[in-house]
Amino acid sequence: MICEIIVYSIEAALKAQKGRSDCIELCDNPGEGGAIVRGFCCV
Numbered sequence: 001m002i003c004e005i006i007v008y009s010i011e012a013a014l015k016a017q018k019g020r021s022d023c024i025e026l027c028d029n030p031g032e033g034g035a036i037v038r039g040f041c042c043v
């Protein structure tokens with residue numbers, strides 16, 4: 001199983017990486033449904 005996480009801050013991305021997420025997508029504008037700023041995998 002792959003664990004994909006959507007985050008809205010660098011701090012949350014670092015925590016997701018520490019938690020061994022397979023894929024992290026950094027987004028902004030959560031009130032408008034979120035727009036991907038940068039997607040990256042940490043596998």
